Amino acid sequence: MNKLVTMREALRDRHLLGDALPGDSWSAWRTLLIAAAGEALTDDERQTFKALTGRDREPGAMIETLLVVAGRRSGKTKAMAVLSIYLATLCDWSGDLSLGERGLALFMAPTERQAGVAHRYAEAIVDHVPLLQGLIENRTANARSSAASIWKRNRQAGAFRAASPASASRWTNARFFIAATKPPTAKPNC
Secondary structure (H helix, E strand, O other): OEEOOOHHHHHHOOOOOOOOOOOHHHHHHHHHHHHHOOOOOOHHHHHHHHHHHOOOOOOOOOOOOOOOOOOOOOOHHHHHHHHHHHHHHOEEOOOOOOOOOEEEEEEEOOOHHHHHHHHHHHHHHHHHOHHHHOOEEEEOOOOEEEOOOOOEEEOOOOEEEEEOOOOOOOOOOOEEEEEEEOOOOOOOOO
16 A cells, blocks of 8 residues: 555645544544654654653554554544545555555444444535535435446445545555445344
8 A cells, every 4th residue: 555645644734634633632543544654753742642652662664453442422433434534545555456456444332223323424525625526526315426336326235435546646546445334233153
């Protein structure tokens, strides 16, 4: 995966993700997302990072798993929607995907309603960013599609397809499938 824009730049730029987590109340989440993306933190951000994680330093490389223990209404879902949109639109996955393969990002939650909240946050970000919004060529109650298949919903599966816009020279043709689903209900054998 190659970053086309750093997470820090994307979160600062109002033409990208700058309006997604605005203001001081979201600074801790911005710090966690920047660190999760493997980017260096400022001294002030590092203090916040240490207070939240107990770690002296940020990872220094893109993490594979981010586990957050936080209470209700702490911003987890919104922050993860921002991370999903960043990974799906501002990173080039062409070196990691086979020809014709689609990347997969899931919004998983205990209920479809909760997963739908994450999807609505992600959808609102796409709708808010003119660079992404301008790519939508068709919108109905059950689907969003564009020349680059930015957003398309499969009504029965509750799935959403996103792709980097092919028309922008610094973006790729890697496709991402974003699904709002609930996890399996079967209990593991213990």
